[in-house]
Amino acid sequence: MSKTAQDLVAGTAGGIAQVLVGQPFDIVKVRMQTAPKGTYSGMLHCAGGILKHEGPLAFYKGTLTPLLGIGVCVSIQFGAMEYSKRFFAERNLESGIGGPQGTHLTGGQLLAAGTFAGLANGVVSGPVEHIRIRLQTQSAKNPLYAGPWDAIKKIYAQTGIAGIYKGQVATLWREASGYAVYFWAYEKLMHREMSLKGLSRDQVNPGYAILFGAAAGYALWAVIYPIDMIKSRMQTDGFTPSTGQKYTSTLDCVRTVWRTEGIGAFTRGLGPTLIRSPFANGATFLGFELAQRAIHRLLHEPSEI
Template identity: 25%
Template sequence: MSGGAGGTSRSTRDLICNAGAGAAAGSIAATFVCPLDVIKTRLQVHGLPSGQSGGSIIITSLQSIMRSEGFRGMYRGLSPTIVALLPNWAVYFTVYEHLKGLLHSDGDDGHQLSFGANMLAAAGAGASTAIATNPLWVVKTRLQTQGMRPGVVPYTGMVSAFTRIVREEGIRGLYSGIIPSLVGISHVAIQFPAYERLKSYIAKRENTTVDKLSPGHLAIASSLSKVTASVMTYPHEVVRSRLQEQGQARNIAPQYSGVMDCIKKVFRKEGVPGFYRGCATNLLRTTPSAVITFTSYEMIHRFLLRVIPSGEDKYSETHPNSNSNSHVKAQKANIDDANEVRDSDIQQSQSQPSKQTSFPLGNKERLTSRH
């Protein structure tokens, strides 16, 4: 019974640690890279700014946003981003760790999951978070791009965006772009297994364990895995952003009828480079974001594991004498056994004097040794 209670406590503790660390890490990263996220989203949806002839696209875009929308414009969509990331990373890390645990129990050696098993866990977690948080990402995209559509009545905030999307487009509007979002599971299915492998490789090189890697080593593993996954899967983000954004123009027919129509039109109009529009900005945003997210998650998770007591700790606190009592009982049992053997030896020596004469020191030595 106590073992079951301890297992339940550990399960609850793991859930709290995974969810808390994931939500906190995602919020920190989102706040840090929000200006780059705004630029990336606008490049995905609207392409290069008009009149862009040279210089840094990022600097030019930042100057344009500051000039037309002020400092607040660089943090468009931050509220829904954080609101989305709180459940996003909380659900993701929790489901990911849970699935890894299930896959470990299905015959794994308990040390290292295979690359395929890691991909399966990452894909399952990615599907859960995509379905749960897609409406929040739609709102974020609309808020970040509405400043570039002067002919559209702007949303006044996150709640306004939600209510108007539901009223004007129905529930379907909140799930626009869900198909490319699900396709985007391939991103985390590459990133997380790569991250796990890199951590294991670095730990072996440093002759340590994965849970003792320094923040610098975690930063290296997270950045390399993120760059690899981003470059391989970026086109789906362009398609997703365009499908999510097109519904905000009122009295204008949607430009794309679906995923395949969007892919055909982007390729016909812009070629392959069109699918990588904003990729450089995205890497500048997602790489530090991944470093902050993963490193923060690992550090916060370790901290929470130290702060939040496990089921065994709580039991020892509520029953402080349990271990000492058992120890005293064990000592008492040993003493009783010794006394029984001693009495038996004395009785035997008294009833058999000839044997005592033959071995005069045997019983005395045994009695002395037992004391």
């Protein structure tokens, strides 16, 4: 199995872990981001309303799309990131920097690798999150879509591929800036632990993957939350004026929200995000690191059978 294939498989494991842990928090975040001002007094009010009116399974509404899609997205993230790391390590080795194997990347190299990972991921994450958000925010009594495939078919029939990729400008801005910081923070913390204790990566206690992943998640959201809110607004907006379209472009969305709701709208729903982040991102990196180690043992250690 090639290194890239290993990275993709391990990334899928991380993505599945992320969805299963983070989905209940995410639906609360999206509801708070997209509801009219004053709908919810806070995170608990929103979560309580979902539980009371829609039942506990509503917290996993729209999960099939992210479970399949985000598994692919995180796979792409880690695949692109690890490929970029190897690319820069080879350049460093040729230049005689970055340690004996060139693997100690500079901060700029890590940021560039994370940006590439985010942009590669954005091609898939845009439509996946768009469909998920449509399902999360539709009426429970009179749903427009029966499920993810029904939503894809109806949106494509109405607006074509442009409708599937609605909100893509904000998505790419979010992914590029966010994952640059996300992977930079995680790799810096991981390399610090390895350097301080003289360990190889597979010798680092898996608990640190959770801790460093949680820290990376907070760094990510500190950068991208206002962009994420605009993305959510764009992805729940109508497709045409006749179907309730409020915003003509991403910039128009920013201006309209600022003018009508003020700066507070750009951080609405931040509470469940900050609670979700350490669990979801810790689970993501733990899943990736453990899968990488399991794959390495499977491929390189002799079988006892």
